[in-house]
Amino acid sequence: MDDGDGAVSTAGVVLLFRPDLETAENVMLLAEQVGQVYLVNNSPGDASIAKMLALLPGGLAMTVLDQSENRGVAAGFNAGMRAAFADGYDQVVIFDQDTAVTPGLVRTLTDARSAAGVRAGIVGPALRSAASGVVYRRESGTGARRVDTLISSGSLFHRDIVAQIGLHDEPLFIDYVDHDICLRAKRAGLHNLKVYDALVDHRFGDSHPTRLLGRRVFLANYSPTRLFYSSRNRVIVIRRYGFGAWFWADAWFTAKAWIKLLLLEQHRGTKIRAGLRGIRAGLVFPARERRW
Incomplete structure (x- = not known):
């Protein structure tokens, strides 16, 4: 499929789990930048889905993909990506509810991928705090730069890349699914790109503001279940890919999160x-890479 002039065609995926009403605005902004939006409903039967969908205008190019249950972030992303590629789209930009779409995002990511050439892997934006409006220190820059890892939410995946490396590893469920797929792309010789001219607003957990040593900080307040998966999957990714540059950047982020x-x-x-418990589970989890 193309856009009528030979240009690459793009679909959007938004993963929904008990969405708030503001998610409708995010969907509408994404719909302005892509040919079709696939809404993956990971909370079937929840009333919040119907309320959010009721705010969307009629005629919006979207498809709702109801899942049988909450199958996790990895499986949800994969369901949307499979549907988009099956419908003929060349590339997909994916979002969860923690990341807000920004104007011009898809075009900026697509241009960066085109400029990078055939070795371009996963292409993603830089992050700005949705809570404070400040661009994170490690996310400041211009142009595009090769990186080991990106967050999947807000990133662009071309069908050729997915055919080569596979989709997200579904048994990981949540957390480090993005590290895993990016490191898989790097291992395949592809160049993952962070595009600093493409910013998205991202929220880590609750992003609850408080004070620590006189400084304003934000607490994620993740649930014990979420912390189990993040601890487990961190160990799994280390076992699969070793202690590269990705690990030291992640260690700094993880240390700050646990101190708070x-x-x-x-x-x-x-x-x-x-x-x-997550660390113990990660040590016995099958470490081989998956290709979904």
């Missing part, structure tokens, strides 16, 4: 135990 959790968040004991 230990000092400021509630239910610390439960969360610590969940993290330890």
Whole structure:
């Protein structure tokens, strides 16, 4: 499929799990930039889905893909990507509910991919805090640069890349599914690109503001279940790909998150135990790469 002039065609995917009403605005902004939006409903039967969909205008080019249950971020992304590629689209830009679409995003990512040539892998934007409006320190720059990993939400996946490396690893469920697919692309000799001229607003968990040592900080307040998966999957990704540059960037982020959790968040004991269970589970989880 093309856009009528030989240009690459793009679809959008938005993963929904008990969405708030603001998600409708995100869907509409994405629909302005792509040929079709695939809404993957990971919370079937939840009333929030119908309320959000009711805010969308009639005639919007969208398809709702109801899942049988909450199958996780990886399986949800994959369901939308499979549908888009089956309908003939050349590339897909995917979002979860923590990332807000910004004007011109898809064109900027597509142009960067085109300029990078045939070795371009996964192409993603830089991150701005949805809570503070400030671009994260490690996300500041111009142009595009090769990186080990990107967050999948907001990133562009071309069908040729997916045919080569596969989709997201579904048993990982949530967290580090983006690390896994990016490192798989790098291992295949592709160049993942962070495009600093393409910004998205991203929220980590609750992004609850508080003070620590006189400074304003934001707490993610992730659930014990989420912390189990992040701890488990971090170990799995280390076992698969080793201690590369990705690990040290992630270690810095993880250390800050756990310091805030230990000092400021509630239910610390439960969360610590969940993290330890995740580490143990990661050590016995099959480490081989998956190609879905």
